Amino acid sequence: MSANGAPPLLELNAVDTYYGQIHILQALSIRIAAGELVCLLGGNASGKSTTLKTILGIVQPRNGTVSIEGEDVTKRPTSYRIARGLAIVPENRRLFAPMTVLENLEMGAYLRGGGSKEDFDRVYELFPRVYERRTQLAGTLSGGEQQMVAMGRALMSRPRLLLMDEPSMGLAPILVERNFEIIKQVHESGVAILVVEQNANVSLSIADRGYVLSTGRLVLEGKAAELRENDDLRKAYLGH
Amino acid sequence: MSEWLPPESESPEEAVPTTGPAVGRDEWVAREGERRVSRAGWAGTVEERLRRVPWWAWLMLFVAAGSLMPVFESSGYVRLVGFNTVVYMMLALGLNLVVGWGGLLDLGYIAFFGVGSYVYAIFDSAKFGYHVPSILIIPAATIVGALVGLLVGLPSRRLSGDYLAIVTLFFLELFETVATNGNQIFGHDITGGSFGISTVFPLSFAGHTLAVQHNGIFAVSYYYLAIVMFVIVYVSLFFVNNSRTGRAWRSLREDPLAAEVMGMPVNWLKLTSFATGAGVAALAGTISTALNASVYPLNFSPVVLITLYAMVILGGSGSQPGVVVGAFLVSVLLQVLQDPGQARVLFYLVIVVGVIAAYRVSVRLAIVAASTAVFGIATHAIAASFHHSWVDGAHGGLAGVLANWVVVPERLTPWVGQVAYLLLLVGMLCATQLRGRLRLVTLPPTLYLAAFVWENQMIPNPGPARYIVLGLLLIVLMIVRPNGLLGERRVEIN
Known part of the structure; x- marks a missing residue:
């Protein structure tokens, strides 16, 4: 994938994940290079969340490997993977x-021991609103502010790959747009991002590449621009 | 879409969107702070001032008041109650660490109190001939307690709610069984069996023994030592709670999955919380055993555990000052309520405070108070007009004064008392379930009935009465402050 031959930041290689007897992810392979913005699209029950859980090690795949920068982390716990540079903004924050x-x-x-001053400053610089609200209880913030805090919290670990689980979920349309602008901004600061979304329209507008999941299988992959032109995808997600 | 609908709110203006798209429930919650600050009048000012008093000032005030107690109270009994109360406070602090901060339902907590007690008793008693210096045995017992906690926690791998509760409850049973039958473990006597160990040495530091009794009454040095231990526990737990680990515990309690994906070592954090709590319990066990000079398996029955949970819940699980106040109240109450005269004062105090807390200082409060008084005087007058013996049952003191208001017959036909009791239960249900004007109407008769039942049914039977008053107090509190006396109001997301 990478032009210079370095191993990708994150690689899922032919992963099979089961919940008991139920086969969820079927031979799923995904690659994300450093600094990329990739989106993973899929409808309900397509295996998006399971993919994230597999990446983070909350569930173990039965076959296949998960590797970070070429290192096999399939058997490693969540905390190890976080320490290796993953971070997540969970669904519903x-x-x-x-x-x-x-x-x-x-x-x-x-x-990282609770974060240094630079870590906090970086987050405040991205989200001045978070700085204003820093002494307030998180539960008293508005939805948009909570999203910023959730992103800030994930960025505090200085991730090289930020996983975003349904960032548009439960937000008003105007906030979704702002949210994706923020994602773009974070991406421009050098962090690779994997956006897991149902909302294909907005995600593809900012992503470099995209994967499309359907019932646990990869059905499409390619450059975001190409995917937007794809007839099947348009029928399924873009509605025109 | 329902997320964007305005929340159900009593005052409509709060739900009206004012700015931008971020309206709805979140915005409403966001104004919680503004509304709280804006409470007008002197009550609001006082509340705001009190909020600014630092925690250590409260602690110093509390400890100073506690330390002065033996100066004014020379009764050995009262001092002993004071000592037990401080031990309860320590136990409550430890339980709060596990339940309130760690969010772990530990039903075997009292067993760790037992572990500390037995470690002290075994290594510092004439029965086995050991006499380890207190300066060594106290920390050692604490560490052993924490280690046992670690061992109990380890097998229940993910340490989640129900599983942990069952495992710890089982451990409590196991502990009791071992303690009761510990006189024949492979032919060796380790715990003294059901007769316990009754020849425990008092504490001694550098060859100087702290006598348990002084001139035949409880030696106050133990009381002060307990206070010192309590302060140490309180302050260190305060700093632990405000450390990264403390905050990690709380985030874990709030959302284990979110905590896990932040990279927190979830199981390890739970284990440390569990084991630290166990260590605090064991520490409390050492001084308690040294004072009582004995230890029995029955000291660690589930009743003690339930009392402790009542303290923590009443005070406000998760709040350090809260559980201390809770422990103080419950421990003192259980003693005070043994005396009918004191129980009477307390009973009316609870009711008055409950009503004031429910209505605050308002017109409604005045209405309730006035109508209850009028209702009583009227009932009393009607009863007196039938026959003077109907109102001649009480004399002297508070009871005599109250008898001008409450109907206390010389002899009460049993069924009247029972019917009144049932009516009271109905009235209480109505008063708690109804709102607004209906509640205003049902409350005065209910309050009067409560007084009637109390004077005629409870006072003659102080045994069950004290648990009923305690239960009543808990019910009132859970209605008025669902999160305990000093517990934080919960803020929910979404």
Whole structure:
């Protein structure tokens, strides 16, 4: 994938994930190079969340490997993978509601000892609003602010690959657009991003490449621009 | 879409969107802070001032008040109650660490109290002939308690809710069984069996023994030592709670999955919380055993565990000052309520405070108070007009004063009391379930009935009465403050 022959930042190689007897991910292979913005599209029950769980090590694949920069981490725990440069903005944000914004950010950098001043400054620079709200309880923020804190919390661990689980979920359309602008901004600061989305339109507009999942199988992959022109995808997701 | 609908709110203006797209439930929640600050009048000012008093000032005030107790109270009994209360406070702090911060339902907590007690008793008693210096045995017992906690926690691998509760409950049973039958483990006597160990040495530091009794009454030095231990535990737990680990515990309690994907070592964090709590319990066990000079398996029955949970829940699980106040209240209450006269004062105090807390200082409060008084006077007058013996049952003190208001007959036909009791239960249900004007109407008769039942049914039977008052207190509290006395109001996302 990479032009210079370096191993990709994240690679899923022929992964099969089961929940008990149910075969969820079927021979799924995904590659993300450093600095890329990739989106993973799929409808309900297509295996998007399971893919993320497999990447993070919350579920173990039965076959196949997950590797970060060429290192096989399939058997490694979640904390190891986070330490190797992964971070996630979970679906519905999942902030720690009764804790302050500051404490939430600190928890994001748990493995790095709670984060240095530069880490906090970086987040505040991206999201001045978060700085204003830093002493407030996370649960009292508005939806858009919570999304910023969730992203800030993930960035606190200085990830090289940021996983975004359904960033448009539960947000008003205007906030979704702003959200994706923020994603773009974070991406431009040098972080590779994997956006997992149902909303193909917005995701493809900012992504470099895209994968399309359907019932646990990869049905399409390619450059974002090409995918947007793809008739099947247009019928299925873009609605025109 | 329902997420964007305005929330159900009593005052419509709060739900009206004002700015931008970020309206709806979130915005409404966001104004919670503004609304709280804007409470007008002197009550709001006082509340705001009190909020600014630093935690250590409260602690110093509390400890100073506690330390002065023996100066004014020379009764050995009261001092002993004071000592037990401080031990309960320590236990509550430890349980709060596990339940309130770690979010782990530990039903075997009291067993770790037992571990500390037995370690002290075994290595510092005439029964086995050991006499390890207190300066060594106290930390050692604490560490052993924490290690046992670690061992109990380890097998229940993911340490989640129900599984942990069952495993720890099993451990408590196991502990009791071992303690009760410990006099014949492979032919060796280790725990003294059901008779326990009754020849435990008092604490001794550098060859100087702290006598348990002084001139025949409880030696106050143990009380002060317990306070010192309590302060140490309180302050260190305060700093732990405000450390990264403390915050990690709380985030874990809030959302284990989110905590895990932040890279937190979830199981390890749970284990440390569990084991630290166990260590605190074991520490409390050492001084308690040294004072009582004995230890029995029955000291660690589930009743003690339930009392402890009542303390933590009443005070506000998760709040350090809260559980201390909770422990203080429950421990003192259980003693105070043994005396009918004191129980009476307390009973009316609970009711008055409950009603005030429900209505705050308002017109409605005045209405309730006035109508309850009028209702009582009227009932009393009607009863007196039938026959003077109907209102002649009480004399002297608070009871005599109240008898001008409550109907206390010389002899009460049993069924009247029972019917009144049932009516009271109905009235209580109505008063808690109804809202607004209906509640205003049902409350005065209910309050009067409560007084009637109390004077005629409870006072003659103080045994069950004290648990009923305690239960009542818990019910009132859970209605008025669902998160305990000093517990934080929960803020929910989404």
